[in-house]
Amino acid sequence: MPLVSVLMPCYQAADTLAAAMESLVGQTLPDFEIVAVDDGSSDATWDVLSAFASRDARVRPLRIPHGGIVAALQAGLSHCRGGLVARMDADDVCLPDRLASQAALFANDPGLGVASCRVRFGGCRTASAGYAGYVDWINSLLSHEEMAKARFVEAPLAHPSAMVRADLLRACGGWREGRFPEDYDLWLRLFALGARFAKCPDELLVWNDPPGRLSRTHENYAPEAFYATKADYLAQWLAQSALTWPEVTVWGAGRVARRRAALLGGHGARIVAYVDIDPRKIGNHVHGVPVIGREDLPAPGETFVLSYVGSRGAREEIGEYLAMRGYVEGTDFLHVA
Structure with missing residues (x-):
């Protein structure tokens, strides 16, 4: 053989x-x-x-x-x-x-x-x-x-x-x-x-x-096929690994981030907040979910953050900020798309 x-x-x-x-x-x-x-x-x-x-x-x-x-x-x-x-x-x-x-x-x-x-x-x-x-x-x-x-x-x-x-x-x-x-x-x-x-x-x-x-x-x-596949496996992983499941916080209050994150709702996830750095969005609500600034994030362990921001350099910047706040990638947050 x-x-x-x-x-x-x-x-x-x-x-x-x-x-x-x-x-x-x-x-x-x-x-x-x-x-x-x-x-x-x-x-x-x-x-x-x-x-x-x-x-x-x-x-x-x-x-x-x-x-x-x-x-x-x-x-x-x-x-x-x-x-x-x-x-x-x-x-x-x-x-x-x-x-x-x-x-x-x-x-x-x-x-x-x-x-x-x-x-x-x-x-x-x-x-x-x-x-x-x-x-x-x-x-x-x-x-x-x-x-x-x-x-x-x-x-x-x-x-x-x-x-x-x-x-x-x-x-x-x-x-x-x-x-x-x-x-x-x-x-x-x-x-x-x-x-x-x-x-x-x-x-x-x-x-x-x-x-x-x-x-x-x-x-x-097609992109939609990738997003649907990811949402299925991501929800399975979160259910096993995220202490706050089914509650999650989504970093990114833009339309694209919200649309992709919404796919998790079909798997039982509940979005408790959106995080954004745009002052025009902070303080608003999207379908009843508040948009907060990054400074308003709770302590690590009190929420699980999913970062849907994919613009050049954004993942690195968000990862560095969350690490500075004590969040651990894979334990308290993940970059997703």
Whole structure:
């Protein structure tokens, strides 16, 4: 049995697939297989996979009717034989040491569940400034603690950069179909189950940003889908961890912050106050909830603060202020989005 199974769904990927495959067969780790799933492509995807399989026995292509990425991932997972499953996309490129570096993290830590790596942005930083900024953000999160605290802001790792213990992946049911991003749902589920995450400090994957990327085109990756998914898992976490649950204080009295925070109401949360620094808002009430200044926050332990402010530099400033007041991130407050 191979140590690592690389699981790569492929759909209409003939233009980029050869580069992705070359980057995999050239890995420095010798003990792995590539389970490449052709998700009913009508282009030359299957021909490319077949050509690689004919020259390298580690390549195990699988062809299925088109059913979407979750169906392809689940079909591929059933064919993976390795104790570790590494994700890869057919339009990305691995650096030579990717599999070896991530497998080493598992070898050195038997309790590790998920290992990722820093990624190199493969798009135009000018045309895709938001995506490039997201790459910079996930690259700043290396430890389990950093990723765990940030998980309700956004997915703290890139899906095609991940390697997961196969038994853990199967035990949690793998990827799920639904009106939500399948990767983000998986990470939130694994965090909720207590899995530990790590991230290699090196850039080991070029994460390309083609116009047809699913996260740009599919409704499951729309902002509303992310917010609804986050609210579900955030409410579960708060119910277990926040001493004042179901009462919470929301930092941010603007329309966007209130709309996102309102999703928690469907899970039993009760917002007792909004915090804002705008003197025109302080002292008002929004649907009966008072808007207070930050100086009016009660002592730590008397409320749990959810900061929904995402403007540049705001999270750092709010975090520093709350820390100065004695609030502890993860115990008394969280940054969310």
